[in-house]
Amino acid sequence: MITNNDLSGKKNFFLMAGPCVIEGEEMALEIAEKIKGITDRLDIPFVFKGSYRKANRSRLDSFTGIGDEKALKILKKVNDTFQVPTVTDIHENHEAAMAAEYVDVLQIPAFLCRQTDLLVAAAETGKIVNIKKGQFLSPGSMQFAIQKVVDAGNKNVMITERGTTFGYTDLVVDYRGIPQMQSSGFPVVMDVTHSLQQPNQTTGVTGGLPSLIETVAKAAIAVGADGLFIETHPTPGCAKSDGANMLQLDLLEGLLEKLVRIREAIL
Secondary structure (H helix, E strand, O other): OOOHHHOOOOOOOEEEEEOOEOOOHHHHHHHHHHHHHHHHHHOOOEEEEOEOOOOOOOOOOOOOOOOHHHHHHHHHHHHHHHOOOEEEEOOOOOHHHHHHOOOOEEEEOHHHOOOHHHHHHHHHOOOEEEEEOOOOOOHHHHHHHHHHHHHOOOOOEEEEEOOEEOOOOOEEOOOOHHHHHHOOOOOEEEEOOHHHEEOOOOOOOOEEOHHHHHHHHHHHHHOOOOEEEEEEEOOHHHOOOOHHHOEEHHHHHHHHHHHHHHHHHHO
């Protein structure tokens, strides 16, 4: 079982990356293989990301997944094939134990970061718990979410910044929040792609600003983020979820090369 220490506190930042949602085995393995090759070369600790189900959708007809067990088995196959840890979201208390059988990191969605029973259920699995900061919360408020997990007996916690609501249809990132949340003593991740979402569009489909992915990622590394979270897909325009803000897979290597140089410069 991996711990926080296996990812953070290294010379390099770590990377949580993959598609928004598991669309199928072939796609997941293709993305994982590509990222693993890049991160191995650049000495970046890598966690493969993929949601086994998307519970937070604007419209009833939005794609939510290929089936829970099928998707979780694909995440386990990624782990077995490439020997990389995996992370997925959970949405309800009973999902924690189920998902923990297949993945290494349980992620608490931003909208659910105050749900005490969900945090406790995740903590009790013993897995790393990655809590996304609510778009409605200050960085300092995340100490209480962290404490719930710790008080439940699990000190393997990470916090992820993913932007703060700005008006009705936009998000902004306050980079002061990264060192502020790091003062808790736990790793802080910058969710680059979700922070560039433009939610609440009149179409019922979330928009995004992927042209700013490099800008947000560079700034996060420059202020000392422990890790980055980047959703990526070979053809974002064809992705079944969050295509509007994902990074095209073939652009990832060039971006990471720049970020590694920034990391070296600030050490």
